[in-house]
Amino acid sequence: MASRFTARPVPGGQQLPREFIAQHQRARIVAALAREISEKGYRAVTVADIVKRAGIARNTFYDNFGSKEDCFLAAQQYAMSTALEQVVDAAGTFESWPQRVRAGLTAFLGYVVAEPHLARTCMVEALSAGPAAVRYYEESQQTFVSLFKLGRDVSPHGPELPETLEEAIVGGVFWILYQRLVVSEPDSIEGLLPELVEFALTPYLGAEKAREVATAPDPSPAPQA
């Protein structure tokens, strides 16, 4: 790692390594925050707790973040944007909408299992972390909503579906995951995939077709046009 910075002369002296160190520190602080929150809940966590868990100086924390809230927002944005990116990438490898939903949910559950503390921070604690966090939470839910809305085009009763359907589907999926994260059962999450796919697809395709997609063996991506 160090060679990356020593191999070539860095213009402006320290600048690049400093940036690297700063980024690394941010990631470490964010991870520490997520772990602390998982243990104590957002409100009870102090900057002192975060600093201790991250093994950094208090000044270093304040070099990076103005406050606990600020640090929380960074954690939330980092986690949600990473998760969404993985969802969109996975969904994009398929042509048909039901397969996209399945692939997207697979990626999302994968992220939650890989980063249970960050996921918990975003899904469980965001609503107690002030208006900016709530707003961001709302916006990221909205992204999922628009991905689901595409299902109306392939549904035989697309036009008649209730306007709030997608919001309810996303809320339902989040709720199930939230429950598993609260009781700290991240391992059980991946096993939920078929149920969640079926839940999400049923309103569009009917129970039978939804089940077919949900329980089919792992599909291979269609060749991209």
Added chain:
Amino acid sequence: MASKNWSVSQDGLPASGSVSSVLLRDPVNPVESQEFPPELARLPPGRHGLPREFVAHNQRERLIAGLAEAVAENGYAGTTIADITRHAAVSRRTFYEHFSSKDECFVAAYDTVMNELRERVGDAFEQEEEWPQAVRAGIAAMLEFLTTEPHLARLSMVEALVAGPVVIERYDAAIQSLVPFFQAGREGRPKKVLAALSPTTEEALVGGMVSLISRRIFADRTEELEALLPDLVEFTLTPYLGSTEAAKVARS
């Protein structure tokens, strides 16, 4: 401070009845714009001859109502014990005779609101013979309660989430307690329908429903709640009845 005395009846004596009847006064329109001087908000001083338990019970109710008012005004985080005692018109010492902390008082308020809500939903559900209509009636009762009590809606769905782990646990339990209402819909369904339902179907339905409701409360759009009825009914009935039949009940 027009809302200060909404928990007090006209003669200046404490409102009779349960905490819920106290809590459920409309905090926005206190007793139809009637103003009470603050001294009337207190129990008559001195030898009022009221039994000790009555006074104690009544103080607890006032404190709970006081918390609901204070939270509506300042949010949970911004509410102090002084705010609560001011709204309840009792002393700080009295507060500590009943509760050891703000959190504890909030838990009591939360439980009061949820018991009321549960009762209303349960009653509405029980009154219908057919399960789909019962679901519709239960959801309608919930929406009606939350619409007519926007401050309590906020207390139970928004402020509860910032009130610490004890309340969050109760919040989760309260939402999960709706699951059996939907599970009842499995009874008597054809095998094919049952095969398509998964063990988490009801949990997901409840989660979806609550998410729709609480997002509107979060955004201070409580007045939109009642319009959600057909969507929520259709959403929750579809897995059991299919979308055509569910839509029929929803729009009936």
